[in-house]
Amino acid sequence: MSKDTEENQETAIPTVSEGSNTLGDIQINNSVVASIVRLAALEVGGVAAVGGGFRGVDGIAEIFTKKGDERGVRVDADEVGDYQIEIRVILKFGCQLANVAAQIQQRVVEQVENMTSKSVARVNVIIDGVRTDEAESSQEDNWEEQAHTD
Numbered sequence: 001m002s003k004d005t006e007e008n009q010e011t012a013i014p015t016v017s018e019g020s021n022t023l024g025d026i027q028i029n030n031s032v033v034a035s036i037v038r039l040a041a042l043e044v045g046g047v048a049a050v051g052g053g054f055r056g057v058d059g060i061a062e063i064f065t066k067k068g069d070e071r072g073v074r075v076d077a078d079e080v081g082d083y084q085i086e087i088r089v090i091l092k093f094g095c096q097l098a099n100v101a102a103q104i105q106q107r108v109v110e111q112v113e114n115m116t117s118k119s120v121a122r123v124n125v126i127i128d129g130v131r132t133d134e135a136e137s138s139q140e141d142n143w144e145e146q147a148h149t150d
Contacts, residue, residue, distance in 0.1 A: 028116055034073040037085055040111035044103045046095035048131040051088060082121035083112060089125060093132045101125040 020026065038050045051072025072088040085108060091100055105123040112120050 028118075030075040033075045033083060033085075033112060033116065036111055036115055037073045037075065037087055037108050040107045041087055041089060041104045044100060044107050046092050046100035047089055047104065048092045049090040078121050080121075082119040083116075084122050085112070085120060086124045086126065088128050090129045090131050091127055093130045097127055097130075101127060 041047055041050050074086040076084045078084050087104065087108065089101075089104065091097055104125050108123045109120045112118070
């Protein structure tokens with residue numbers, strides 16, 4: 001196998017085939033599923049942010065390689081093709097952490113299965129932190145101040 005072929009295989013984005021018809025194959029890229037997961041989680045009350053960050057070497061690579069919609073979300077397929085999902089979140093201070101995490105799991109399963117017509121085997125929710133509403137608004141204020149400086 002040539003070096004170019006090996007590099008292309010390493011950088012290929014995982015996709016899942018959703019079947020084929022007379023017009024051709026239908027594939028859903030895992031990054032699309034990651035976007036669905038992120039948006040579904042953000043719909044749940046008590047979620048402040050998605051993407052607390054993965055630890056270790058994978059976490060460093062994620063910073064440089066993943067788009068905003070994919071950060072904090074991992075999507076894999078098991079041996080039968082069902083999705084295995086891991087999502088890292090920051091929740092709002094004062095919410096019931098376990099209840100919000102369970103709601104995230106339910107919402108993610110509903111949206112992914114509805115939109116992809118594929119089963120979800122697992123949704124692991126990792127709570128990376130809690131944040132107050134004041135912390136959120138002060139971060140937004142700081143961002144706006146920094147964005148306007150020359």
